Amino acid sequence: xxxxxxxxxxxxxxxxxxxxxxxxxxxxxxxxxxxxxxxxxxxxxxxxxxxxxxxxxxxxxxxxxxxxxxxxxxxxxxxxxxxxxxxxxxxxxxxxxxxxxxxxxxxxxxxxxxxxxxxxxxxxxxxxxxxxxxxxxxxxxxxxxxxxxxxxxxxxxxxxxxxxxxxxxxxxxxxxxxxxxxxxxxxxxxxxxxxxxxxxxxxxxxxxxxxxxxxxxxxxxxxxxxxxxxxxxxxxxxxxxxxxxxxxxxxxxxxxxxxxxxxxxxxxxxxxxxxxxxxxxxxxxxxxxxxxxxxxxxxxxxxxxxxxxxxxxxxxxxxxxxxxxxxxxxxxxxxxxxxxxxxxxxxxxxxxxxxxxxxxxxxxxxxxxxxxxxxxxxxxxxxxxxxxxxxxxxxxxxxxxxxxxxxxxxxxxxxxxxxxxxxxxxxxxxxxxxxxxxxxxxxxxxxxxxxxxxxxxxxxxxxxxxxxxxxxxxxxxxxxxxxxxxxxxxxx
Amino acid sequence: xxxxxxxxxxxxxxxxxxxxxxxxxxxxxxxxxxxxxxxxxxxxxxxxxxxxxxxxxxxxxxxxxxxxxxxxxxxxxxxxxxxxxxxxxxxxxxxxxxxxxxxxxxxxxxxxxxxxxxxxxxxxxxxxxxxxxxxxxxxxxxxxxxxxxxxxxxxxxxxxxxxxxxxxxxxxxxxxxxxxxxxxxxxxxxxxxxxxxxxxxxxxxxxxxxxxxxxxxxxxxxxxxxxxxxxxxxxxxxxxxxxxxxxxxxxxxxxxxxxxxxxxxxxxxxxxxxxxxxxxxxxxxxxxxxxxxxxxxxxxxxxxxxxxxxxxxxxxxxxxxxxxxxxxxxxxxxxxxxxxxxxxxxxxxxxxxxxxxxxxxxxxxxxxxxxxxxxxxxxxxxxxxxxxxxxxxxxxxxxxxxxxxxxxxxxxxxxxxxxxxxxxxxxxxxxxxxxxxxxxxxxxxxxxxxxxxxxxxxxxxxxxxxxxxxxxxxxxxxxxxxxxxxxxxxxx
Numbered sequence: 001x002x003x004x005x006x007x008x009x010x011x012x013x014x015x016x017x018x019x020x021x022x023x024x025x026x027x028x029x030x031x032x033x034x035x036x037x038x039x040x041x042x043x044x045x046x047x048x049x050x051x052x053x054x055x056x057x058x059x060x061x062x063x064x065x066x067x068x069x070x071x072x073x074x075x076x077x078x079x080x081x082x083x084x085x086x087x088x089x090x091x092x093x094x095x096x097x098x099x100x101x102x103x104x105x106x107x108x109x110x111x112x113x114x115x116x117x118x119x120x121x122x123x124x125x126x127x128x129x130x131x132x133x134x135x136x137x138x139x140x141x142x143x144x145x146x147x148x149x150x151x152x153x154x155x156x157x158x159x160x161x162x163x164x165x166x167x168x169x170x171x172x173x174x175x176x177x178x179x180x181x182x183x184x185x186x187x188x189x190x191x192x193x194x195x196x197x198x199x200x201x202x203x204x205x206x207x208x209x210x211x212x213x214x215x216x217x218x219x220x221x222x223x224x225x226x227x228x229x230x231x232x233x234x235x236x237x238x239x240x241x242x243x244x245x246x247x248x249x250x251x252x253x254x255x256x257x258x259x260x261x262x263x264x265x266x267x268x269x270x271x272x273x274x275x276x277x278x279x280x281x282x283x284x285x286x287x288x289x290x291x292x293x294x295x296x297x298x299x300x301x302x303x304x305x306x307x308x309x310x311x312x313x314x315x316x317x318x319x320x321x322x323x324x325x326x327x328x329x330x331x332x333x334x335x336x337x338x339x340x341x342x343x344x345x346x347x348x349x350x351x352x353x354x355x356x357x358x359x360x361x362x363x364x365x366x367x368x369x370x371x372x373x374x375x376x377x378x379x380x381x382x383x384x385x386x387x388x389x390x391x392x393x394x395x396x397x398x399x400x401x402x403x404x405x406x407x408x409x410x411x412x413x414x415x416x417x418x419x420x421x422x423x424x425x426x427x428x429x430x431x432x433x434x435x436x437x438x439x440x441x442x443x444x445x446x447x448x449x450x451x452x453x454x455x456x457x458x459x460x461x462x463x464x465x466x467x468x469x470x471x472x473x474x475x476x477x478x479x480x481x482x483x484x485x486x487x488x489x490x491x492x
Numbered sequence: 493x494x495x496x497x498x499x500x501x502x503x504x505x506x507x508x509x510x511x512x513x514x515x516x517x518x519x520x521x522x523x524x525x526x527x528x529x530x531x532x533x534x535x536x537x538x539x540x541x542x543x544x545x546x547x548x549x550x551x552x553x554x555x556x557x558x559x560x561x562x563x564x565x566x567x568x569x570x571x572x573x574x575x576x577x578x579x580x581x582x583x584x585x586x587x588x589x590x591x592x593x594x595x596x597x598x599x600x601x602x603x604x605x606x607x608x609x610x611x612x613x614x615x616x617x618x619x620x621x622x623x624x625x626x627x628x629x630x631x632x633x634x635x636x637x638x639x640x641x642x643x644x645x646x647x648x649x650x651x652x653x654x655x656x657x658x659x660x661x662x663x664x665x666x667x668x669x670x671x672x673x674x675x676x677x678x679x680x681x682x683x684x685x686x687x688x689x690x691x692x693x694x695x696x697x698x699x700x701x702x703x704x705x706x707x708x709x710x711x712x713x714x715x716x717x718x719x720x721x722x723x724x725x726x727x728x729x730x731x732x733x734x735x736x737x738x739x740x741x742x743x744x745x746x747x748x749x750x751x752x753x754x755x756x757x758x759x760x761x762x763x764x765x766x767x768x769x770x771x772x773x774x775x776x777x778x779x780x781x782x783x784x785x786x787x788x789x790x791x792x793x794x795x796x797x798x799x800x801x802x803x804x805x806x807x808x809x810x811x812x813x814x815x816x817x818x819x820x821x822x823x824x825x826x827x828x829x830x831x832x833x834x835x836x837x838x839x840x841x842x843x844x845x846x847x848x849x850x851x852x853x854x855x856x857x858x859x860x861x862x863x864x865x866x867x868x869x870x871x872x873x874x875x876x877x878x879x880x881x882x883x884x885x886x887x888x889x890x891x892x893x894x895x896x897x898x899x900x901x902x903x904x905x906x907x908x909x910x911x912x913x914x915x916x917x918x919x920x921x922x923x924x925x926x927x928x929x930x931x932x933x934x935x936x937x938x939x940x941x942x943x944x945x946x947x948x949x950x951x952x953x954x955x956x957x958x959x960x961x962x963x964x965x966x967x968x969x970x971x972x973x974x975x976x977x978x979x980x981x982x983x984x
Binding site for chain 1: 494495514517518520521524525637675678679682694716717719720723724726727
């Protein structure tokens with residue numbers, strides 16, 4: 001090596017392409033460590049989001065980096081809880097997802113939003129961001145800022161360009177016309193959504209080249225900070241101990257042997273089935289959606305109750321989701337992702353045989369989720385359900401309970417071949433070992449997640465007929481109340 | 493947030509303190525991911541190594557970062573294989589070790605080194621660096637370059653300073669007097685040790701502030717590159733499959749029942765013990781060190797053979813190291829670290845009951861080392877032994893072999909309580925399961941690591957008396973040959 005040659009890089013002049021190389025390097029570390037990265041690029045209209053995003057993603061591996069454009073889609077947004085669209089688009093583990101516009105784009109657009117709605121939505125989105133942050137996502141939020149004059153100049157240029165004029169929308173012009181108002185509105189939202197765990201960085205975008213260099217630079221910084229944070233989090237979660245605290249025993253005090261006669265069952269069944277069919281059609285007419293979750297141990301009678309409930313309902317109006325262990329694909333996302341995906345459109349019913357409560361039951365008891373993960377899941381689940389309820393959806397949760405003798409008996413009944421009975425005994429013993437852990441987890445779940453907007457309905461299940469009628473009656477009475485409330489609010 | 497305020501960092505002017513903050517951040521990621529980092533700062537005398545090292549380490553957590561100064565210590569260096577001192581100082585997992593001077597400092601200093609010695613040492617150090625690199629260490633090598641004039645100026649300043657003149661050594665002046673020659677010598681070594689897996693970066697150190705900023709910057713770059721590389725390596729090693737290939741069956745063809753009569757044993761034993769005592773004293777007089785490794789299954793008779801071998805030797809002249817699973821502390825280093833630590837000083841004997849060969853036996857069979865790790869260990873071990881042999885040490889490896897019936901018998905004999913015999917039967921069955929895997933591993937070990945400078949001596953061990961006499965006779969004849977060779981070379 002020649003000591004008279006200068007081998008040193010001139011760090012005073014980092015080029016954009018150099019920053020891109022570094023960004024690619026960091027992105028590969030995130031890929032290797034299976035860390036999801038969510039980048040939101042929002043800002044004024046004509047502030048150069050596309051230009052910046054091109055630079056950010058140019059050197060990233062397209063297998064692990066996608067851009068998601070959030071254009072206005074009021075039709076879609078109206079039909080679902082407003083967080084669904086974002087949540088469906090969160091990055092997988094090891095992937096970078098760049099949002100062209102952010103979680104907040106509708107709020108940014110809606111200059112006339114009232115304070116209460118604004119506050120509500122911000123609180124919801126804050127909780128979603130916090131959940132992703134806790135779930136080891138690196139979140140980067142950039143806001144591109146242009147001056148009134150520069151914006152006007154760019155709009156003019158677009159208007160005069162043959163190829164590019166289609167990029168121009170009414171929003172651009174509206175914003176420029178009311179620049180000062182929008183500026184104040186943006187500042188307000190930025191202030192309120194500048195969370196400790198996911199702050200905004202405002203990028204001066206009057207000079208596009210400088211802006212995209214600034215964005216690259218900021219992303220490099222935040223990725224490194226995020227890498228440190230997530231790797232620390234992982235060590236902390238390795239070291240944590242599991243602890244159980246169960247304030248109230250619900251299940252052991254239930255009278256599980258409640259029953260009805262065959263005669264009563266036959267009398268009630270047909271009438272209830274018909275009424276349920278009718279009310280779900282009325283829901284459909286009004287565009288009210290329904291979410292029903294069923295939980296309970298193996299052989300508790302969840303599926304039988306679901307079958308009975310929807311016996312006469314038009315099958316085009318509902319979907320039953322049998323939830324088991326997440327697939328490999330599903331496991332690459334936050335645990336709620338696969339449920340957000342399955343939320344019913346307005347007017348329809350989604351029924352979940354087992355649900356998101358797996359997080360605080362099987363995943364807790366079997367150790368698939370760390371203590372931190374399941375302990376914070378109670379709040380995360382309530383927030384998820386709150387978003388559903390606030391959209392106007394009827395959400396009910398049925399918990400079907402049997403005792404362990406009944407479960408044993410049902411296992412035996414299921415087994416046709418008497419020579420194989422000994423196998424069931426083996427399994428039963430294993431179940432019995434963890435039975436109490438499951439009861440503890442269920443008690444805590446019932447205690448912590450029984451809320452007005454998404455109540456638990458406990459169904460004593462030793463007698464199947466009793467359980468099925470109770471599910472139908474409870475559903476019907478609550479659906480009626482929901483309908484009445486809806487009609488009152490909509491002056492029907 | 494006020495959109496008229498400038499939130500953007502000015503990336504054109506990164507300050508030194510900013511670089512330090514980033515370095516600290518990356519160091520915490522390395523800490524979290526348990527990646528060892530080895531930084532070597534070498535260069536001309538008076539090139540500002542101290543200044544640069546101060547800046548590099550200022551913001552690093554001293555719990556995870558140490559500086560190791562390699563001053564000349566010819567006394568120490570003469571007594572041991574020349575790589576020992578470096579290897580003892582390698583960083584732990586998650587720690588940063590900064591070497592003030594490098595692996596190469598003696599070569600840099602020795603301007604009159606002959607080509608063959610230079611080439612030999614470079615090849616050894618290259619293999620050590622490659623081993624650390626393969627073992628997921630991030631290696632950063634910086635060379636500080638000053639001009640002849642600047643060096644002269646700094647030497648003058650030191651001479652004239654009351655507080656700092658003690659920093660000045662004869663080397664500084666010598667180097668400056670023969671600057672051109674040293675420059676050529678350095679260029680030659682830098683060229684030859686500029687390996688793909690651990691290249692040098694030459695830092696222009698005529699301006700100290702710029703140099704230390706350059707060093708910070710370079711370290712940031714290489715840490716990021718290293719993080720990517722190591723995290724990829726970890727994924728690759730997770731995905732790899734284990735494969736066995738055993739070219740030659742040695743063990744199954746041995747006659748393990750070789751024996752001698754009690755009379756022969758008694759006759760030979762005393763004479764051998766005395767001769768061994770004498771020859772190890774002659775070794776001591778001449779400053780020749782000895783390394784003996786003993787391997788073999790449980791109850792093969794390793795420790796009995798060792799006891800007999802050193803029965804009459806002055807206990808101040810030897811140390812027996814019983815090697816079991818590495819401690820938590822030892823596990824934080826490369827697997828050879830704990831053996832480098834235990835190498836005997838000139839004139840002394842180090843005896844290892846079990847040794848570094850655990851890497852390719854127990855760690856291989858039980859899966860404690862990945863296929864990549866144990867597969868490359870053969871070469872690493874040979875390099876380790878070559879360094880020992882080239883220092884003039886006598887190195888011998890004894891492999892004591894018994895068959896599984898004999899092992900079973902010895903286990904039974906060891907067990908005093910006949911009521912507990914059933915326990916040994918259980919263990920024996922488990923051993924028997926893996927017995928063949930161990931034999932495969934041992935065959936491959938014998939085949940791959942039997943070299944002239946560190947030969948394996950196979951000891952048929954079913955009869956203890958035969959085994960002990962064979963160990964003593966083999967040791968004695970090889971020690972005599974070694975002594976003869978030594979005396980010939982030293983004209984005694």
